[in-house]
Amino acid sequence: MIVAVYNRTFGKEDIPAISKILSALQAHKIQLVFYKDFYTQLKDSFSFDETPAFFTSRLDLPIQTDMLISLGGDGTMLDTVSFIGDSNIPLIGINLGRLGFLAAISENEAADAIESLVRGSYTIEKRSLLHLESSMPIFEDAPFALNEFTIHRKDSSSMIKIHTYLNGEFLNTYWADGLIVATPTGSTGYSLSCGGPVVFPQTSSFVITPVAPHNLSTRPIIVPDDNVISFELEGRTDHFLCTLDSRTETIPTSIQLAVKKENFTISLIRPDEHNFLKTIRQKLYWGIDRRN
Secondary structure (H helix, E strand, O other), X not given: XXXXXXXXXXXXXXXXXXHHHHHHHHHOOOEEEEEHHHHHHHOOOOOOOOOOEEEOOHHHOOOOOOEEEEEEOHHHHHHHXXXXXXXXXXXXXXXXXXXXXXXXXXXXHHHHHHHHHHHOOEEEEEEEEEEEEEOOOOOOOOOEEOOEEEEEEOOOOOOEEEEEEEOOEEEEEEEEOEEEEEOOHHHHOHHHXXXXXXXXOOXXXXXXXXXXOOOOOOOOEEEEOOOOEEEEEXXXXXXXXXXXXXXXXXXXXXXXXXXXXXXXXXXXXXXXXXXXXXXXXXXXXXXXXXXX
């Protein structure tokens, strides 16, 4: 079994947990392929059985990789999506951060999760992505996102106006700090913190959520994911921010943007003892919070 391992940064307090996870992988004689920057940071703190192979981008990630393990929080796991792309390499996240909906496996559960991976006791969930089309090249060769696409004002200036269309038909002009288009997977991320709904991952939809809208009547809306959502931007400044998951670009007012469903999916590994409802109950304290 070949397993790629990714982490973008870690603190000294994370080294014991990372060492425990890597030791469990080595104990099963799993061939490891490390993100090179991660290995450079880690090599003086962990004793490797042998010098591992490396990857630095999607181009040199071995196509025979059986799965990729992300060590960190949800942001770290989202980084790996641009490495995997349409390769169909399954992805699993072990949470070294705080609130993790995607990286839902805690470090205390890591050893059991690795046992499940070795036994094949897991389910592959296909998660939809969104694809960004633009009138000028941005986000290089990875114009897709697992969680969300956002448009946001660039500085502390006044609100911006985002004219939004569904399949060419006018939907609304959002006077706001920004606008989020989230996938069902991303509905528990930035969109949720801005008042958007929680959507089951298997739902074929997008969630359009305004960020700090001027009009109180402006609410999040769920639309089918076979829609093409396009935008025209207007504001007092010449540039705005555009994001795909954790990646950010500065864009001019004149740019034309459209979001649609990507033509490939991401495969997430779910150990048999985990499911979406359990994750929601644990992370949002549904049925646990006794203050009600």
